[in-house]
Amino acid sequence: MPDNPATHVVHAVCSHDCPDSCGVLVTVDEASGRATKVQGDPSHPVTRGFLCGKVAKYLDRVYSPDRLLYPMRRRAGVAKGSLPQGRETEAFERITWDEALDEVASRLKAIAAEHGPESILPYSYAGTIGQLGYGSMDRRFFHRLGASQLDRTICSSAGGAALMSVYGVRVGTAPEDFAHAGLILAWGANIHGNNIHLWPFIEEARRHGARLVVIDPYKTRTAALADEHLAIHPGTDTALALGLMHVILREGLEDTDYVERCTHGLAELKAHALRLEHAPEAVAKATGIDAATIERLARHYAQAGRNGRRPAAIRLNYGIQRSENGGTAARAVAMLPLLTGAWRYTGGGLQLSTSGSFPFQSAALQMPELMQASPLARAARVVNMSRLGEALAAADAGVGGPPVKALFVYNSNPAAVAPNQNDVLRGMRRDDLFTVVHEQFFTDTTDYADIVLPAPTFLETKDVQGAYGHHFVQISQQAISPLGEARNNVRLFGELGRRMGFPEACFDDREDELIDQALTTDDPRFEGITRERLEREGHVRITMPVDRHGAVLPFSVPEWFRTPSGRGELTPVPVFHAPTESRANAADYPLEFLPRKADNYMNSTFANIPVHQRMEAKTAGLLEMHASDAVPRGIANGDEVEVFNSRGSVKLRAHVDGHVGAGVVAARLEWNKLTRDGSNINALTSERLTDIGGGATFYSTLVEVRKVHAAPGE
Ligand SMILES: Nc1nc2c(c(=O)[nH]1)N[C@H]1C(S)=C(S)[C@@H](COP(=O)(O)OP(=O)(O)OC[C@H]3O[C@@H](n4cnc5c(=O)[nH]c(N)nc54)[C@H](O)[C@@H]3O)O[C@H]1N2
Ligand SMILES: Nc1nc2c(c(=O)[nH]1)N[C@H]1C(S)=C(S)[C@@H](COP(=O)(O)OP(=O)(O)OC[C@H]3O[C@@H](n4cnc5c(=O)[nH]c(N)nc54)[C@H](O)[C@@H]3O)O[C@H]1N2
Ligand code: SF4
Ligand SMILES: [Mo]
Numbered sequence: 001m002p003d004n005p006a007t008h009v010v011h012a013v014c015s016h017d018c019p020d021s022c023g024v025l026v027t028v029d030e031a032s033g034r035a036t037k038v039q040g041d042p043s044h045p046v047t048r049g050f051l052c053g054k055v056a057k058y059l060d061r062v063y064s065p066d067r068l069l070y071p072m073r074r075r076a077g078v079a080k081g082s083l084p085q086g087r088e089t090e091a092f093e094r095i096t097w098d099e100a101l102d103e104v105a106s107r108l109k110a111i112a113a114e115h116g117p118e119s120i121l122p123y124s125y126a127g128t129i130g131q132l133g134y135g136s137m138d139r140r141f142f143h144r145l146g147a148s149q150l151d152r153t154i155c156s157s158a159g160g161a162a163l164m165s166v167y168g169v170r171v172g173t174a175p176e177d178f179a180h181a182g183l184i185l186a187w188g189a190n191i192h193g194n195n196i197h198l199w200p201f202i203e204e205a206r207r208h209g210a211r212l213v214v215i216d217p218y219k220t221r222t223a224a225l226a227d228e229h230l231a232i233h234p235g236t237d238t239a240l241a242l243g244l245m246h247v248i249l250r251e252g253l254e255d256t257d258y259v260e261r262c263t264h265g266l267a268e269l270k271a272h273a274l275r276l277e278h279a280p281e282a283v284a285k286a287t288g289i290d291a292a293t294i295e296r297l298a299r300h301y302a303q304a305g306r307n308g309r310r311p312a313a314i315r316l317n318y319g320i321q322r323s324e325n326g327g328t329a330a331r332a333v334a335m336l337p338l339l340t341g342a343w344r345y346t347g348g349g350l351q352l353s354t355s356g357s358f359p360f361q362s363a364a365l366q367m368p369e370l371m372q373a374s375p376l377a378r379a380a381r382v383v384n385m386s387r388l389g390e391a392l393a394a395a396d397a398g399v400g401g402p403p404v405k406a407l408f409v410y411n412s413n414p415a416a417v418a419p420n421q422n423d424v425l426r427g428m429r430r431d432d433l434f435t436v437v438h439e440q441f442f443t444d445t446t447d448y449a450d451i452v453l454p455a456p457t458f459l460e461t462k463d464v465q466g467a468y469g470h471h472f473v474q475i476s477q478q479a480i481s482p483l484g485e486a487r488n489n490v491r492l493f494g495e496l497g498r499r500m501g502f503p504e505a506c507f508d509d510r511e512d513e514l515i516d517q518a519l520t521t522d523d524p525r526f527e528g529i530t531r532e533r534l535e536r537e538g539h540v541r542i543t544m545p546v547d548r549h550g551a552v553l554p555f556s557v558p559e560w561f562r563t564p565s566g567r568g569e570l571t572p573v574p575v576f577h578a579p580t581e582s583r584a585n586a587a588d589y590p591l592e593f594l595p596r597k598a599d600n601y602m603n604s605t606f607a608n609i610p611v612h613q614r615m616e617a618k619t620a621g622l623l624e625m626h627a628s629d630a631v632p633r634g635i636a637n638g639d640e641v642e643v644f645n646s647r648g649s650v651k652l653r654a655h656v657d658g659h660v661g662a663g664v665v666a667a668r669l670e671w672n673k674l675t676r677d678g679s680n681i682n683a684l685t686s687e688r689l690t691d692i693g694g695g696a697t698f699y700s701t702l703v704e705v706r707k708v709h710a711a712p713g714e
Pocket of ligand 3: 014015016018019020021022051052053054055056196197
C-alpha cells in the first residue's frame with residue numbers, strides 16, 4: 001500500500017499501569033491533527049504488533065465526549081459527594097487556568113501558614129507510569145513546599161520488599177525467555193487478563209511441550225487455558241511454598257552446587273522446611289491442594305532444567321502479596337528458584353518485576369533535597385496511601401503532626417480504588433478539606449474536589465518509560481495536541497511552583513530536559529542510551545548480561561545479588577500465618593472475598609467508556625459464588641444479594657459460575673457512581689497493612705452474604 005501522504009505515524013508508549021509497556025504507533029491525520037488509529041509496534045520484541053483489548057480501543061477514550069477539558073471550580077453552596085455520570089458539570093463552573101492556579105496557590109499558602117505544610121497531602125499513583133508523569137516535577141513541588149510525603153504502597157510494596165529481602169534488587173527473567181521454559185508456574189498471576197504480552201511466549205513454550213500450572217483461588221482466563229489449575233485457599237501461599245521446599249529438601253533435589261555458590265541460610269531454611277507441619281499432608285489442609293499434587297509439583301519443579309530438560313520459570317505476580325502475610329509469601333516463592341538453581345538455565349528463574357533493571361535517575365527528577373529548602377528544613381512526615389481513610393479522619397493524620405487540610409490528587413482515583421472506602425469518602429466529604437484533582441475525566445474522586453484540572457492522555461504528552469515486565473526503554477512522543485486546555489503533570493507542577501514563588505530554576509525544566517536528567521548516569525545498563533537515540537529508534541534494550549542464546553541471565557552468578565550477604569537470602573525463614581481475615585479465623589463473616597480487577601479495565605480506568613463497558617458487561621454487578629455457599633443461604637443464580645462486613649456493604653447479583661471454590665466469593669472493581677447503591681467493593685476492604693512493605697491487603701477480606709430479592713422470574 002502506498003503511504004498516505006495526509007497522515008504520519010508517531011511512536012508512543014502505553015503509559016497505563018501494566019507490566020507490558022507496549023510500543024504504540026499512532027496514526028495522525030495531518031489536516032485535522034487528530035489521531036485516527038493506534039496499533040502495537042510490530043518492531044517491539046514484546047509488543048509484537050498487538051495491543052490489549054483495552055488500548056486497541058483507545059481512541060474511544062481519548063476522544064470521549066466526557067473528557068475533562070477545562071479547569072473547574074465547585075459552585076458555591078454545592079456539597080461534596082457522588083454525582084450522577086454525565087451531570088458532574090452541574091456542580092462545577094468553568095474557570096481559566098490563571099484563576100485555577102492562583103486559587104490553588106493561595107489556598108495552599110494559607111493552609112501551610114496556618115497548619116504547617118505537612119497538613120498538605122499529595123495523593124498519586126500510577127495513572128501514568130512514564131518517568132515524568134509518574135514522579136518528577138510533582139515531587140519537586142511537594143518537596144519544596146514541605147508537604148507530607150506519600151508512601152506509595154497500594155499495589156506492589158510488599159512484593160517489592162520481598163524481592164529486596166531475597167535478591168536485593170527487583171530484577172527478573174525476561175518475558176521473551178519464557179519461551180524456553182519447560183514448566184511455567186503462574187503464581188497469583190492473571191497473565192491473560194493483566195499481562196497479555198507474556199502469553200505468546202508461554203504459548204511458544206507449550207508448543208515445545210511446556211506445562212502451564214496456575215496457582216490462583218479464582219479460575220481466571222489464564223487458569224481456564226492452563227494445563228493445571230490449583231485453586232489455592234487465599235493467603236496460604238507461604239504454606240504451599242514451604243510444602244514444595246519440604247519435598248525438594250527431603251528428597252535432596254536441591255542444586256547443591258548453586259546453593260553453595262549463590263545462597264545464604266540453607267541450613268536454617270532446611271531445618272524449618274523439614275518440620276512435619278510443612279509435609280504435604282499438613283500443607284494440603286491449609287491450602288486445599290491435595291498432598292499428591294504437592295509432591296508431584298515439587299518433583300517436576302525441581303527436576304526441570306536437569307538432564308537436558310527445559311527449565312522452570314515462575315511468573316509470580318502481585319496477587320499473592322495483596323494479602324496480610326503477602327510479603328512473606330512472596331519471599332517464600334522467590335526462594336524456590338534459588339533452591340533448584342533454575343536461574344542457571346535459559347528461560348528459568350522468576351519474574352515478579354523487572355523495574356529495578358532500569359537505572360532511571362529518580363533522585364535527579366524528584367530532588368528530595370528540596371525538602372531542606374522548605375519551611376520545614378527537614379524531611380516531611382510520611383503518610384501511607386493505603387490508610388487514606390485514617391489519614392483524613394485522625395487529628396494527627398494517624399502518623400503524628402497536623403491534620404490533613406489539603407489533598408492534591410493526580411494519577412489516581414482513590415474514591416474508587418483505596419481500601420475501606422466508607423472512611424475514605426467520609427474524609428473526602430469534609431468541607432474543611434481543600435481538595436484539588438488533576439484528571440482526564442470526571443471520576444468518583446472529582447466528585448469530592450474543590451478544584452478540578454484537566455490532564456492529557458499519553459497521546460498528548462512526551463515522556464520516557466521503562467517497564468516492570470520487560471527490558472526496553474522507550475520514548476513516548478507527543479502524537480497530538482492536548483485536548484481542550486489539558487496540561488500535563490510536568491507543566492502543572494512547574495507553573496504551580498512559580499505561583500508559589502519558589503525561586504529554584506528547576507521548576508522551569510521542560511520534558512526534554514527532564515528526560516535527559518532521567519537518562520544521565522554512568523550505570524552500564526544505560527550505556528549508549530540517550531534521548532536522541534530513543535527518539536530515532538523508539539525502543540532500546542538496556543544492557544544486561546546474556547547467555548550464549550542471548551537470554552538475560554540474572555542471578556546465574558553470585559555477582560548479581562545485592563543483599564547484605566551478597567547471596568540469595570534464605571533467611572529469615574518464611575513462617576506461615578493464616579491472615580486475620582481468612583477461613584482459619586472466620587467467625588461473623590465466614591466467606592473469603594476476592595475484590596478483583598476487571599480484565600477489560602485498568603483498575604478503575606476505562607470503567608466509564610461504553611465500548612469497554614460492553615466488553616465487561618458479562619461481569620457487571622456480579623458476586624461469584626460456589627453452590628455450596630449459595631444453597632444454604634437460599635441464594636440462586638441471579639438473586640440480588642447484599643455482601644457485607646463491619647466496614648460496609650454492597651448490593652450485587654449472585655452468580656454461581658464455577659470460578660471460585662467453596663468458601664470464596666468474588667466481584668470486580670467498578671466506579672462507585674456506576675454501581676446500584678453508590679459504592680464499589682472497596683466498601684468491604686480494610687486498611688490493615690501487609691507484614692512487610694506496608695502494602696494494602698485487598699485479598700484478605702472476610703464477608704457474609706444474604707439474599708435481598710429473588711431473581712426476576714424465579
Ligand atoms: N486488564 C487489566 N490489566 C491490568 C490491571 C487491571 O486492572 N486490568 N491492573 C494492572 C495493575 S495495577 C497491576 S498491579 C497488575 C497486577 O496483575 P496481577 O498481579 O496479575 O494482579 P491481580 O489481578 O491483583 O492478582 C493476580 C491473581 O492473584 C489471585 N489471587 C488473589 N489472592 C491470591 C492468593 O492468596 N494466592 C494466590 N496464589 N493468588 C491469589 C487473583 O485471583 C488474581 O487472579 O496488572 C495490571 N494489568
Ligand atoms: N478492590 C481492589 N482495589 C484495588 C485493586 C484491586 O485489585 N482490587 N488494585 C489496587 C492496585 S494494584 C492499584 S495499582 C491501584 C490503582 O489505583 P490508581 O492508580 O488510582 O488507578 P486507576 O483507577 O487506574 O486511576 C488512575 C487515574 O489516573 C488518571 N490519569 C491517567 N493519566 C494521568 C495523567 O497523566 N495525569 C493525571 N493527573 N491523571 C492521569 C486516570 O484518568 C485515572 O482516573 O488500585 C488498587 N485498588
Ligand atoms: S494496557 Fe498493557 S497490554 Fe494494554 S496496551 Fe497498555 S501496556 Fe500494552
Ligand atoms: Mo497495581
